[in-house]
Structures are given as structure tokens and as C-alpha cells.
Amino acid sequence: MTMRQQTMALFAGIGAVLVIASLVGYALKTFVAKGQPHAVIDNLNARIKAWWVMVLVISGAFLFGKDGVIVLFLFISFVALREFMTLTYTRSGDHNALAASFFIVLPAQYFFIYIEWYGLYSIFIPVYAFLILPILEVTAGDTTRFLERAAKLQWGLMVCVFCISHVPALLTLAIPGYQGRDILLIVFLVLVVQSSDVLQYVWGKLFGKHRIAPDVSPSKTLEGLVGGVLSATALGAALWWITPFTVWQAALMAFAINVMGFLGGLVMSAIKRDRGVKDWGHMIEGHGGMLDRLDSVVFAAPVFFHATRYWWT
């Protein structure tokens, strides 16, 4: 199959899954909830509706190739960083550093990915932003909770810009024999990690008994974790034909990103819990904010990027 046929086949498959999910959601609403308000079923239907929108937006961006993907993830990083910094303590002395983060660091990171300058985009935020932003903050002369403010801004940039930008950075990898198809690597990463989230949710709702991290994320169960990660790993293996990997390599990669995704979700939950909120934002109905949907991708993307880069280029 050509890259075009593969992409069409994939999106047709995703569309079919969403159609089935929508039908199931409709049936649940009609026959189980009998048209009455029902917290779990309504949330499920809101999530399915949001999935339709997200899949349409992503496929729309993919139509524009590399440019579309980079602009899409630039926007995602912007929204995510806005959610992150909204929940973070800042003072007016942070204003210049915040403005620099949003209007210089964020676009610069994506520009370096656009021009495929690996040597710079892989260290720009961990080194240069890390050094320059606290300098901007210290010039305001306000030392109240200084280390905390500087550290949290850096964390926000690492999570929302640096890590997320490793998804479009997959397009810069030159994998022998895989030229021109690298956009499918993004599909693989996002599809596997997101299905892992969905499958963990489904397995947890159906069979969940033993809470795995009651203090951090009360809804996560051992049954959900094992069922979700294993079935999403199987899905990853089944998608080997869109990757440069063999079946076993695809399974191992999928397993690694599923585990990272799960652990990333825990870390991001801990931050929300510490701040006393349930969701990062309100952008996506049924899901919360952008970061609620992307927390697992954040932690999976850099690991997937570097594993692929190390072994396949």
C-alpha cells in the first residue's frame, strides 16, 4: 500500500470505531438511561463527541502535511501552556518571563523543529530557556517565592512545549526505507497512547476493583491498567505495517509508550491534586482541558522519539 492508501485505511478504521462508539453511546442513552440525565453515560457521550472533533481536526492538519502538523502542535502547546500557567502561582515580576515563554520560546521551539535543527530544538528549552527566564524574572527585583516561580515556569515549558513538540519532531527523523511516510509515526504514537487511555477507562469501568493509586488518581485501577496497556500494546503490534518496526518491535514500542503514558498521567494528576482542581481546563467537553487529554502523550512522546531515533536512524 502507498502512504496515501495506508493513511486513508487508518482514518477509515478510526471513523468506523467512532461510528460504533457513537451507536453504543446512543443505545446506552436510549435503553439504559432511558433518555434521562445519567452522569457516566452523558460523560461517555460527551467524550465520544469530542473524539469526533479531535479526529477531524487532526486529519484536517494532516492534509497540510508537515506544515499542518507543526501548526497544530504549536497551537496545542499554546493552549496547554496557558492551562498550566493559569494554575501556577505567578507574580507581576514574572510578566516578562511569561511573555517571553509564550511569544518567543514557544514559537522558536517549533521553528527549530520546522527547520529540522535537532542540535538546537533538543536543548533549547532545557538549557537556554532554563538559564534566561530566571534572569528575566530576577530583573523585576521581587524575591518572594522566587525559586518556586522560576521552577514552575520551567516545568510548564518542559511539559507543554518541549515534550509535546517531540510529536511533530518525529517528522525530522530520517529513517532509511521510511522516507515520506513519517507522518504515520505520529499516527502510531497518538493512536496507541490515546487508545491506551480509552481502553484503561473501559477496562476499569467494566472490571476495575483494586485501586492502584488511591491518593493520586482514585479512578485508576489495576484491572484497568493491565487490561488497557496490554490491549493497546496489541493494537500497536497490529499497526506494525504503518511503522518502520517489525511486529515485535511495534509491540515493544507500544508497551513502552503505554507505560510512560500511564505514569505521565499519574504525575499530571498529582499536580492537579496539589492545586486542588479536578481538570486542567474546560476546553473539551467531557475531557476537561487540553492537558487532561494529552497528559499521557506528554510523557510518551520524548521516549518514543529518542528510542526511534537511536535504533532506527
Next chain:
Amino acid sequence: MILDTLGARTLCGFTRALTGARILWLGCAPDATQRVYFGNHGSHGDFALIWACLPLELRNRTRPVAGADYWCSGVLRKYVAEHLINAVLIDRNPATRTLDPIRQMAGAIEGGDSLIVFPEGTRNTTDAMLLPFKSGIYHLAHACPDVEFVPVWIENSRRVMPKGKLLPVPLLCTLSVGAPIKLRADEDKDAFIERTRRALLDLMPAES
């Protein structure tokens, strides 16, 4: 005229896109009752924020009350105040003013419009959550006893654009609208000011 409408739409669109603003109607519905929306004031963006979050048909009949000293200095500001947000511009300096601000505001209400006011009188740059209210809100209520006073707590606008900064940073803002208040027959100035101030503070989200 078309340019003004376009400009106003752009201003609202930009404000909402930057701040992802949400408005939560907790104490009343967004209906066409004549009202005075009063909020906490942390940024010049506050006018645009409340205004942009109102449904269009309410927005067209709602005028922000703003300090003429700031909004009349500079061509762009003056254009925004007079043409885009249709502000009621008041002179905050009692020594120089020729028009009575309470009369100006009451006049706008008699004309059928709603108002947006910031009873602290100036932007809050202190660590306090809310500055003491000026007495204007009481005098306005006294002049227009039938109008509902509706508290609107604006969360985060001060972080978006602190005093003295020109470039706003994108942070999410939430507006919480409380229950309407009317001046009671037997209520004196201090009691009314205390009651409205309390109502505004009660809308503040619990935060560390």
C-alpha cells in the same frame, strides 16, 4: 459605523481567544434586565473581558464606566472607549470636573442601558484581594433604586496584564456572576457598600 462594529467584534474575539474566558452565571441568568455589573479591577482588560463575555444582545446595551483621564489620553484609547465599547467616560478628579459622574451614569441608565463599573475606583496592584469601595456605587444605587447591582468576580485578569505592562500574556480568565442586589429602603451608605463588597468577595474561587 461598520468599521466600529467590526472593531468591537475583533476586540471581543481577541480578548476571548487570548484569555479563553468563561463566564459562569451563578446567581442570575444572562437576560435583558437593566443592570449595573460591578467587578474587581486588576487590569485595563477588565472592561473588554466583561463586555466580551456578555451575549451580543446584552453587550449592545451595556456600557463600561471608565476614567476619562486614562481613556481620553491617546487616539487609540479614545477611539476604543468612545466607538468600540461605547464607554461612559467620567472625570475622576473632583477638582477639575465639570460633569457629575453619578449624573452621567444615571443618565445612561435612564437611556435604557446597563453599566459595568469597578467600585474600587482604580486598578488593584496590592496583595489585598479587593480594595475598599468608593462611595459612588451607593450614590448610583440611590439615584437609580430600581436597577439591579450584579457582582462579577474576575479571576486572573491582573495576571494577564498587570498595571504598567503593554503586552498581555495568555492566561485563562473566569468570570463568576453572582445574585442581583438592590438598595434596601432603610439601608445606609456603609451598609450597602459592605453588602456589595461582601457579595463580590463571596464569588472569589477558593484558592491557596
